[in-house]
Amino acid sequence: MKKQQKQTSGMPLLIIGLVFVAAVIGAIYFYNSGTSSPATTASSNSTAARPTPNMANAPAGAPIGVNMLGSQTAAVTVEEFADYQCGGCAAVHPVMKELASAYAGNRNFRFIYRHYPLAIPAHDKSFEASAATEAAGLQGKFWQMQDQLFRNQAAWTANPNYRQIWSEYATNLGMDVQRFQADLAGIQTKNRVDADIQRGRALGVSSTPTVFVNGKPVPFSELNNIASLRRIVDAEIAAVAATQQSNSANSAPAAASSNQ
Amino acid sequence: MPGLRKLPLAAGIVALVGLADSVYLSVKHFTAEPVPCSLVEGCEKVLSSPYAEVAGVPIAAAGALAYFTAFSLAVLAAYGDERMWKLFGGLATLMAGFSLWLIYLQAFVIGAFCQFCLISAATSLTLFGIFIAAALTREKTSFE
Numbered sequence: 489m490k491k492q493q494k495q496t497s498g499m500p501l502l503i504i505g506l507v508f509v510a511a512v513i514g515a516i517y518f519y520n521s522g523t524s525s526p527a528t529t530a531s532s533n534s535t536a537a538r539p540t541p542n543m544a545n546a547p548a549g550a551p552i553g554v555n556m557l558g559s560q561t562a563a564v565t566v567e568e569f570a571d572y573q574c575g576g577c578a579a580v581h582p583v584m585k586e587l588a589s590a591y592a593g594n595r596n597f598r599f600i601y602r603h604y605p606l607a608i609p610a611h612d613k614s615f616e617a618s619a620a621t622e623a624a625g626l627q628g629k630f631w632q633m634q635d636q637l638f639r640n641q642a643a644w645t646a647n648p649n650y651r652q653i654w655s656e657y658a659t660n661l662g663m664d665v666q667r668f669q670a671d672l673a674g675i676q677t678k679n680r681v682d683a684d685i686q687r688g689r690a691l692g693v694s695s696t697p698t699v700f701v702n703g704k705p706v707p708f709s710e711l712n713n714i715a716s717l718r719r720i721v722d723a724e725i726a727a728v729a730a731t732q733q734s735n736s737a738n739s740a741p742a743a744a745s746s747n748q
Numbered sequence: 749m750p751g752l753r754k755l756p757l758a759a760g761i762v763a764l765v766g767l768a769d770s771v772y773l774s775v776k777h778f779t780a781e782p783v784p785c786s787l788v789e790g791c792e793k794v795l796s797s798p799y800a801e802v803a804g805v806p807i808a809a810a811g812a813l814a815y816f817t818a819f820s821l822a823v824l825a826a827y828g829d830e831r832m833w834k835l836f837g838g839l840a841t842l843m844a845g846f847s848l849w850l851i852y853l854q855a856f857v858i859g860a861f862c863q864f865c866l867i868s869a870a871t872s873l874t875l876f877g878i879f880i881a882a883a884l885t886r887e888k889t890s891f892e
Contacts, residue, residue: 500823507764507819511771511812518775574785606785610858695786708784 554680555621555630557588558598563728564702564721566597569604569688571696572617572637573645580697580711581638587717596725601634603684604696613650616672618681620654623671625680627663636661752826755882756833759840759875760822766871767815773808773864794862799853807850811868814843818875837879844876 568584570577584599591597603621605614617637624633636657637644644650651672658668671677691700699706702724710716777795794800800807818839825833847869854861 500820500827503823504820507767508816511767511816514768515771515775518772519778571785576784608785611785695784697784 555601555625555634556598557631558591559595560598561595562598563596563732564598564724565600565700566721567600567602567700569602569684569691569693569696569698571603571605571611571614572621572641573611573614574606574696575641576708577697578638578641580699581635583712583714583717584697584699585635586714587721590714590718591721594725596728597721602688603681604688604693604698605681605685606696613645615678615681617654618684619677620668620672622677622680623668623674624658624661624663626671626677627667629658629661629663632661633657753828755878755885756822756825756836759836759878760819760826762871762874762878763815763819763822766868766875767812767819769864769867769871770808770811770815773868774806774812776864777806777808794854794858794865799850799858811843814839815871818843833879833882836875837883840872840875840879843872847872 566587568580570580588599591599603618605611605618621630621633621637624630633654637654640653640657644653647653651669654672655665655669658665688698695708697708697711699711701720706717706720710720773795777800795808818836821832821836821839825836850865851869854865
């Protein structure tokens with residue numbers, strides 16, 4: 489028996505070595521494919537993607553323009569559905585901010601933020617967080633509070649004293665904290681959140697962040713990329729400008745096609 | 749392949765599945781690539797939870813090391829090294845116990861399941877099952 493073991497002893501080591509090399513190669517492969525993993529992102533977005541060809545301005549549940557940046561009458565709408573306890577939303581948040589500020593002042597552009605708190609156990613504070621930003625909105629501080637919640641997601645998301653933390657944000661933002669707390673507990677802010685959720689459901693949103701540009705869903709892999717987002721928005725603005733030009737032959741506001 | 753013990757060989761193959769899975773999860777953990785949150789999946793929640801690391805070491809990486817070790821021991825055992833099979837049994841028992849703990853965390857603490865973590869739990873429980881099966885049928889599979 490000993491002899492046989494000796495004879496074959498090289499083989500298992502060879503196999504082990506090969507597997508080790510394969511594991512390292514596999515890790516490198518996963519690492520390189522990770523940055524633009526089309527398989528995972530495509531599948532998670534395709535469910536949300538299907539039922540929404542041109543519903544950008546569909547009045548499903550929520551009015552346009554409650555939490556909106558840009559022009560009321562803009563032809564190009566970027567609409568984000570997000571959840572304050574979603575890590576992906578927090579990751580995409582700075583890009584969305586950059587996008588909105590890049591087109592600030594462009595009369596063809598508007599950005600709408602929609603609450604879409606996912607009803608899963610891990611996101612136990614999402615709905616209330618949305619209500620908190622609405623409560624801040626009643627004091628004109630929606631975007632500031634939204635920014636605070638996304639930027640400090642890790643600080644409050646698993647903290648049992650999260651309401652106290654939010655109140656500190658409200659204080660720092662110069663808000664009337666007692667009013668903020670009363671509004672947070674009140675029905676008005678919850679109704680606002682519910683309206684956004686209804687709209688998201690009507691559009692078939694099943695994951696966050698989901699971003700529509702004029703009703704067309706943007707793949708998740710593009711959302712972290714300001715350059716490709718701007719390409720998409722620029723293309724929409726150009727398309728709108730083209731139809732406007734063909735509609736009215738003598739008016740010539742072609743400058744709307746692109747900006748920085 | 750005559751002369752190779754079947755149960756350790758099977759354990760080696762199962763360990764390979766676990767290895768591939770945990771290497772994938774480790775890379776996901778290290779790249780910290782943002783993932784969308786979904787109504788039906790909870791992977792991002794599990795992988796970004798405080799339980800994804802113990803003392804700064806990602807569990808997925810520890811799992812990759814454990815699966816690689818389990819694979820190596822199983823291969824050596826398949827070629828007849830009985831001591832390696834005993835070591836394998838100890839490791840598989842630890843891994844199975846740890847997997848049960850992770851399932852508990854996902855179900856009751858984090859409140860979300862990650863399918864890749866569940867695959868890992870399944871493979872380590874299978875490894876343990878194979879070891880038990882080998883122990884129960886020791887007379888038949890033993891070398892002498």
